[in-house]
Amino acid sequence: xxxxxxxxxxxxxxxxxxxxxxxxxxxxxxxxxxxxxxxxxxxxxxxxxxxxxxxxxxxxxxxxxxxxxxxxxxxxxxxxxxxxxxxxxxxxxxxxxxxxxxxxxxxxxxxxxxxxxxxxxxxxxxxxxxxxxxxxxxxxxxxxxxxxxxxxxxxxxxxxxxxxxxxxxxxxxxxxxxxxxxxxxxxxxxxxxxxxxxxxxxxxxxxxxxxxxxxxxxxxxxxxxxxxxxxxxxxxxxxxxxxxxxxxxxxxxxxxxxxxxxxxxxxxxxxxxxxxxxxxxxxxxxxxxxxxxxxxxxxxxxxxxxxxxxxxxxxxxxxxxxxxxxxxxxxxxxxxxxxxxxxxxxxxxxxxxxxxxxxxxxxxxxxxxxxxxxxxxxxxxxxxxxxxxxxxxxxxxxxxxxxxxxxxxxxxxxxxxxxxxxxxxxxxxxxxxxxxxxxxxxxxxxxxxxxxxxxxxxxxxxxxxxxxxxxxxxxxxxxxxxxxxxxxxxxxxxxxxxxxxxxxxxxxxxxxxxxxxxxxxxxxxxxxxxxxxxxxxxxxxxxxxxxxxx
Numbered sequence: 440x441x442x443x444x445x446x447x448x449x450x451x452x453x454x455x456x457x458x459x460x461x462x463x464x465x466x467x468x469x470x471x472x473x474x475x476x477x478x479x480x481x482x483x484x485x486x487x488x489x490x491x492x493x494x495x496x497x498x499x500x501x502x503x504x505x506x507x508x509x510x511x512x513x514x515x516x517x518x519x520x521x522x523x524x525x526x527x528x529x530x531x532x533x534x535x536x537x538x539x540x541x542x543x544x545x546x547x548x549x550x551x552x553x554x555x556x557x558x559x560x561x562x563x564x565x566x567x568x569x570x571x572x573x574x575x576x577x578x579x580x581x582x583x584x585x586x587x588x589x590x591x592x593x594x595x596x597x598x599x600x601x602x603x604x605x606x607x608x609x610x611x612x613x614x615x616x617x618x619x620x621x622x623x624x625x626x627x628x629x630x631x632x633x634x635x636x637x638x639x640x641x642x643x644x645x646x647x648x649x650x651x652x653x654x655x656x657x658x659x660x661x662x663x664x665x666x667x668x669x670x671x672x673x674x675x676x677x678x679x680x681x682x683x684x685x686x687x688x689x690x691x692x693x694x695x696x697x698x699x700x701x702x703x704x705x706x707x708x709x710x711x712x713x714x715x716x717x718x719x720x721x722x723x724x725x726x727x728x729x730x731x732x733x734x735x736x737x738x739x740x741x742x743x744x745x746x747x748x749x750x751x752x753x754x755x756x757x758x759x760x761x762x763x764x765x766x767x768x769x770x771x772x773x774x775x776x777x778x779x780x781x782x783x784x785x786x787x788x789x790x791x792x793x794x795x796x797x798x799x800x801x802x803x804x805x806x807x808x809x810x811x812x813x814x815x816x817x818x819x820x821x822x823x824x825x826x827x828x829x830x831x832x833x834x835x836x837x838x839x840x841x842x843x844x845x846x847x848x849x850x851x852x853x854x855x856x857x858x859x860x861x862x863x864x865x866x867x868x869x870x871x872x873x874x875x876x877x878x879x880x881x882x883x884x885x886x887x888x889x890x891x892x893x894x895x896x897x898x899x900x901x902x903x904x905x906x907x908x909x910x911x912x913x914x915x916x917x918x919x920x921x922x923x924x925x926x927x928x929x930x931x932x933x934x935x936x937x938x939x940x941x942x943x944x945x946x947x948x949x950x951x952x953x954x955x956x957x958x959x960x961x962x963x964x965x966x967x968x969x970x971x972x973x974x975x976x977x978x979x980x981x982x983x984x985x986x987x988x989x
Contacts, residue, residue: 478556481587486552488589488860489598494868496907498547498600499893500922501525504704505533506542506901507924514703519920522707524695527640528609529554529601542901544868551598554605558817559583561611566824568618568780577835578828585760585820588856590734591750591863592743596810597732604813606641609633610648611817614782622676627683634684638691639698646796647814649688651788655775656681659784662776677781707921712801721803725794728809732816734856735761742806749859756852767823774826786822790815869943872967874898880964882971885937886953886978889919890944906935908982914948916956916982930979938978942969957981 504515508530515526524530529550536549566582567575589597597604613633620626630652637644656677663674695706714721730736734757740746746754771787774780793812802808835842874895877883884904887895892907906927907919916938918928927933938957940950953972954960960972 474560478560481559482552482556484857484861485555485589485598486548487865488591488594488863489548489551490865491591491860491863492595492599493866494544494547494894494897495600496890496893497521497922499544499897501529501601502533502537502542502544502546502897503893503924504922505530505546506537509534509537514698514701516702516704517924517926518704519923519925520704520706521922523603523641523643524698524704524706525601525605525640526698526704527636529605529640532605533601542897544897546897547600550601550605554608555586555589555598557608558604558611559586561608561615562586562817562821563824565611565615565618565782566821566828568782568825570829573832574829577832578824580824581763581828581831582820582824584850584853585733585764585823586816588734588753588757588853588860590731590736590740590754590757590856591860592736592740592746592806593731593734593809594860595743596807597813597816602810602813603641603643604810604816606637606644607647607814607817609637610644610814611821613637613648614785614821617680618782622673627679630680631683631687631690634687635690635694638687639694642691643793643811643814645688645691646792647789647818649684650792651785652684653681653688655781655785655788656684659776659778659781663778673778680781713799714801715799717801717803718799721798721800724803724805724808725798725812727806728797728803728812729794729815730758730761731806731809732813733757733761733764733819736806739806747859750856753852753856753859756849757856759849760853763827764819764823767826768819770826771822780825783822783825786818786825790818790822793818868894868898870894871898873939873942873969874903876966876969877903877971882937882973884933884935885939885971886916886935886982887939888944888946888949889921891939891942893922895939904933904935905939906933908938910946910948910952914952914955916952918982928979928982930977933979934977935979936975936977937971937973940970940972941965942967945969 500521504518504520507515507518520526532550532553533546536546536553540546540549560583563579563583567579570578596602613630616626616629616633634644634649638649660674660678660681663677667674699705727736727738730738735754736742737754737758740751740754768787768790771783772791775784775788777784793815797803797808797812800811802811835846870891873891877885877895878899883902885906886892886908887905889907889909892905895903895905904927907921907923908916909919911917918925938949938953938960939945940953950970950972957974957976957978961975962973964971964973
């Protein structure tokens with residue numbers, strides 16, 4: 440026997456026995472079971488925390504749109520949506536929930552919990568990348584842990600109505616597609632299709648996904664082709680991904696016009712919202728928004744209301760996570776032109792684009808506007824997992840005597856924050872009393888201000904239809920075309936005989952404007968702080984034609 444043969448024989452004797460297929464299946468089944476249990480637990484916690492904020496008319500409008508789609512109006516004919524349609528993102532999700540549970544305010548809370556649970560799980564999966572064993576677990580747990588417990592004050596930003604948070608779900612799916620599938624010709628095709636569909640629902644993906652992939656992919660491809668010649672395969676693949684993303688951005692930008700042309704929804708116009716004159720204030724608000732998204736807003740923790748002492752402590756605990764993400768961002772920027780992992784620099788550029796765009800926009804007035812940069816949360820968490828997870832695992836092994844206890848304390852703090860969010864009291868929708876009173880008194884069709892209309896419609900489970908109105912320059916009431924079904928203003932289809940003229944979120948002067956438009960009411964009621972004016976005629980026949988477009 441040769442020396443090589445003896446070495447192989449010795450290696451075979453020393454090698455551990457191959458894992459039995461049954462044992463492998465059992466291990467995978469156990470991991471799948473744990474994943475399901477974790478998903479259920481996370482969903483419950485996020486669902487409970489979402490209920491701590493009452494449903495507004497924005498989310499109610501999306502519920503009504505999904506309900507209309509579920510009943511056959513797939514293109515949302517007659518609808519004026521907001522500046523973001525969510526037609527290909529959250530609305531299909533709402534249709535699924537409504538098909539199971541019906542129409543009601545719970546749809547928003549169930550959808551928010553589903554979306555955030557998906558973000559945590561997809562973020563951990565994407566952060567893991569190709570790493571295995573302890574390194575893979577470290578990556579996944581770091582990314583998921585950074586997102587696992589939203590700050591209580593950030594509930595209405597990341598755990599309520601459809602907004603840019605939900606758009607990160609298809610974005611992470613696209614990144615998983617690029618990361619996990621070997622380079623094939625159909626991958627750029629799928630990237631084009633998914634980016635196009637996502638942009639039709641929410642154009643923010645142009646900043647968070649499309650532009651970063653175009654810039655990084657094209658830049659790295661050109662650099663690779665110059666250095667290694669025209670036969671450099673990875674460079675051509677990255678270039679094809681960049682071209683697919685650019686084509687999707689162009690195609691998706693025509694979405695609103697195409698929908699209107701084929702008889703679908705009309706999207707409210709989006710004006711220029713850049714204001715460099717408030718850059719200093721915008722920078723300060725952007726910093727607070729970044730901290731808020733990662734549960735670490737130590738600067739202004741009570742912006743949305745009173746802060747519990749325990750919450751303040753947990754906010755300081757979360758500051759460590761925000762610092763980790765900031766460090767990961769720096770690493771991602773350094774890797775922009777480095778061969779290898781494409782996603783790390785793409786994620787870094789996406790974060791930078793979203794933050795800068797928000798900082799110079801008119802949305803950066805207060806913390807509520809942080810929803811415009813909500814994608815920074817999953818992108819930052821995934822980036823941190825991919826570039827720092829391995830190092831964190833190595834540091835823990837090298838300094839287990841002090842680093843492991845520190846990480847244990849931080850992890851316990853994050854889980855405590857998750858439990859604190861789930862323990863918050865449920866807050867009912869603000870217009871539930873109005874919905875109950877109108878239903879009890881047989882008043883089913885009327886007019887109200889925007890913040891009362893959609894919310895009351897959903898609170899009544901569709902038994903009441905309030906159409907939104909606003910005052911024009913003559914103080915007459917006109918339709919308000921924002922998250923509104925214009926068919927509800929058709930006097931041939933509906934008979935509206937009352938106006939909600941006072942109450943929470945009512946516009947000043949509504950009672951006077953209603954009388955200027957329709958004359959003296961036949962009856963006036965007051966209930967739970969609301970004033971309801973009733974006429975013995977169909978008010979829609981006298982409603983002014985000029986629409987109130989925001």
